Amino acid sequence: MKIEDAIKSTTEMPIGKKTLLNITYTQNILSESFNELLKPYDLSPEQFNVLRILRGQKGKPANMCVIQERMIAKTSNTTRLVDKLLLKDLVIREVCTANRRKMDITITEKGLALLKELDPKVEAHENSYAANLDTDELHLLNNLLEKYRG
Amino acid sequence: MKIEDAIKSTTEMPIGKKTLLNITYTQNILSESFNELLKPYDLSPEQFNVLRILRGQKGKPANMCVIQERMIAKTSNTTRLVDKLLLKDLVIREVCTANRRKMDITITEKGLALLKELDPKVEAHENSYAANLDTDELHLLNNLLEKYRG
DNA sequence: ATTTTATAGTTGTATATACAAATGTATTGT
């Protein structure tokens, strides 16, 4: 669907406005369907994001500010986000011995198992959109976005 | 900045995942800077969006479900969004005489004046990103996004 | 005409988010 139809715009938009709207709208579509995917697992996209960051640590714990900086959306309140994961036993949290200001957050086996269960679904989600473009177009899209951000 | 650096990813990502992440990340950058723009005006992006939809009505009122369907992000609770605008006298709300289930929402002079003040800033925001690409690239980006959504 | 179903919007409630202030620990300067 064209962006103009999606937001029922009647008038022709300048290309700058249209591009911004198009990116915003596309991301909305993506996150809506991703939310659907996660709903049965009682996991928010942010929680999922944190789990995936922790898995990326390959056993090493991550502290709060590391999680924060690797998150796609820099949410305030990583604390409460991790709280939720703790309640579900998907992570453990302990004071870092080397620097007692920091917290060591580690993903649990249960967390890893949950991610493993989600992996194929997340991949299918990613690929369902990617499949609409060929490889060259995908690379082009990535390059254009990067250049667009400045 | 490359997406891999932005989220401090060490490993090479499959192109499908990367694209999705890139769109999400780009939109985050955009909305972050748009938020900054609106902050001095005590207006949320959603409130701004509603005002702009109402201006697009050119005097004609819009009812709630029309506002809802034209919004970029389909938020639940358009009611409370409009409540906020009402409190600031940016819109008026009255029961639609033709169909008493519906509400007629109209932007006020104050609302129009606020939009007018914002217009150049919003346009500058839009153009600051668009300026990083030439016209052909912008059209290409829009087409790729549309195709990507499927 | 009366019941049923559909539509439009609002409200209750639980949860999430943003932002600032507070807490506790480490580092630096004197």
Added chain:
DNA sequence: ACAATACATTTGTATATACAACTATAAAAT
């Protein structure tokens, strides 16, 4: 060593959002 400053995280509070239940009106069915 002690005060000042910086850093890492948490907590308080106000606001926003999601979702379901509710109210009111309109349209359709019997």
